[in-house]
Amino acid sequence: MISERIKNMTPSATLVQSGKIADLKSKGVDIIGFNVGEPDFNTPENIIKKAEEAYHLGYTKYTPAPGMLALRQEVCTKFKKEYGLDYTPAEVIISGGAKQSLTNALMAIVNPGDEVIVPTPCWVSYVEMIKLAEGTPILVALDEKDAYALDIDKIKAHVSKKTKAILINSPNNPTGAVYTKESLKQLGNLAVEKDFYIISDEIYEKLVYEGETNCCVAALSPEIKNRTITINGVSKSYAMTGWRIGYATGPRDIIKAMSDYQGNTTTSPNAPAQYASIEALANSETSVEEMRKEFDKRRMYIVERLNAMNHIQCKAPKGAFYVLPNISSYFGKSYKHYTINDASDMTNYLLEEYKIAVVTGAAFEAPESIRISYSNSMENIRIGMDRLDEALKKLE
Numbered sequence: 468m469i470s471e472r473i474k475n476m477t478p479s480a481t482l483v484q485s486g487k488i489a490d491l492k493s494k495g496v497d498i499i500g501f502n503v504g505e506p507d508f509n510t511p512e513n514i515i516k517k518a519e520e521a522y523h524l525g526y527t528k529y530t531p532a533p534g535m536l537a538l539r540q541e542v543c544t545k546f547k548k549e550y551g552l553d554y555t556p557a558e559v560i561i562s563g564g565a566k567q568s569l570t571n572a573l574m575a576i577v578n579p580g581d582e583v584i585v586p587t588p589c590w591v592s593y594v595e596m597i598k599l600a601e602g603t604p605i606l607v608a609l610d611e612k613d614a615y616a617l618d619i620d621k622i623k624a625h626v627s628k629k630t631k632a633i634l635i636n637s638p639n640n641p642t643g644a645v646y647t648k649e650s651l652k653q654l655g656n657l658a659v660e661k662d663f664y665i666i667s668d669e670i671y672e673k674l675v676y677e678g679e680t681n682c683c684v685a686a687l688s689p690e691i692k693n694r695t696i697t698i699n700g701v702s703k704s705y706a707m708t709g710w711r712i713g714y715a716t717g718p719r720d721i722i723k724a725m726s727d728y729q730g731n732t733t734t735s736p737n738a739p740a741q742y743a744s745i746e747a748l749a750n751s752e753t754s755v756e757e758m759r760k761e762f763d764k765r766r767m768y769i770v771e772r773l774n775a776m777n778h779i780q781c782k783a784p785k786g787a788f789y790v791l792p793n794i795s796s797y798f799g800k801s802y803k804h805y806t807i808n809d810a811s812d813m814t815n816y817l818l819e820e821y822k823i824a825v826v827t828g829a830a831f832e833a834p835e836s837i838r839i840s841y842s843n844s845m846e847n848i849r850i851g852m853d854r855l856d857e858a859l860k861k862l863e
């Protein structure tokens with residue numbers, strides 16, 4: 468019999484959808500994939516070379532549980548250089564993707580019944596991770612009209628004696644929102660006043676547009692730093708999703724607890740990938756900037772195309788590589804045997820009838836929207852938008 472813990476878990480909707488689309492594509496179905504949450508670029512060549520070097524230099528064995536010292540030192544260098552923050556390697560852990568760092572962090576601080584606040588829309592796995600740690604997710608809906616800006620008053624209203632942490636993500640998946648420094652400072656001060664942690668998932672930090680910069684929460688004040696666990700990784704910034712390297716920084720005792728948990732569950736992350744990640748963090752600024760600029764072109768194009776469609780209004784998000792248009796004005800409409808009653812019906816209709824893959828907003832606590840990832844070539848985005856335009860016109 469399967470445990471209650473797993474029976475009560477919803478599988479990752481993004482991964483289920485990716486599996487389904489990969490299966491259809493392998494059967495020759497011509498699908499335009501707007502579902503993928505990973506850069507479509509190849510990992511930069513200098514990083515690949517370092518991985519090859521790693522195998523020959525013998526970086527093929529276990530590493531310490533919190534990761535290779537040289538990579539942890541490189542993470543410290545990065546935080547100093549980019550945010551003026553001082554961390555020591557004992558305040559850094561390397562994990563099998565940011566996903567594992569997030570799980571480690573929640574396992575390290577959450578007791579059964581503790582509450583973890585999550586502003587929504589939010590990434591699919593947060594709620595399940597909190598439940599696995601036996602915490603209670605407290606979802607706080609942000610307003611689409613405010614472009615999903617962080618609403619501190621609303622968050623404050625949900626803080627209770629049981630609040631252990633807030634889990635935030637800026638730049639955000641799925642909204643693309645980038646929280647302002649002012650709102651993050653207010654949140655940080657609230658965390659200090661009410662004594663809870665901030666888990667700040669900054670994995671899309673490099674993918675910001677229109678002159679935006681990532682605000683590193685831990686850099687806002689020493690008191691805020693003392694209660695912030697920053698989550699990051701190489702997946703999105705360096706097109707390295709399959710390498711599975713993420714990292715976290717935070718107070719020494721929490722990092723130690725995360726490392727103890729990781730040591731017993733996975734030992735350490737992949738050694739050659741850790742070695743190559745040093746190169747990613749130290750020497751890849753030019754490649755990151757090239758990818759960012761390309762994402763920016765696609766972002767502007769897709770937003771323009773969406774806004775030219777009847778009944779779709781889509782503000783240009785300033786970060787990540789997603790747009791989350793509201794499609795609720797199509798609810799109740801029909802075409803052929805399809806009736807669109809919710810975002811999942813729309814997702815299904817677009818895939819079956821028009822061969823466009825998106826993810827239902829329901830998976831992200833955004834039931835009136837669909838998530839479109841613009842991590843695809845301009846040519847495919849153009850074809851996909853033509854198809855979407857036609858699909859929506861059929862519903863009018």
Ligand code: PMP
Nearest residue numbers: 564565566590640670700702713
């Ligand atoms: N956080 C967010 C917001 C994400 O979108 C993702 C994407 N998978 C992750 C964490 C996990 O990233 P990683 O590949 O490093 O596990």
Ligand code: GLU
Nearest residue numbers: 479481482503504505640
């Ligand atoms: N984060 C990506 C997404 O949102 C990748 C898949 C996943 O890990 O959920 O699609």
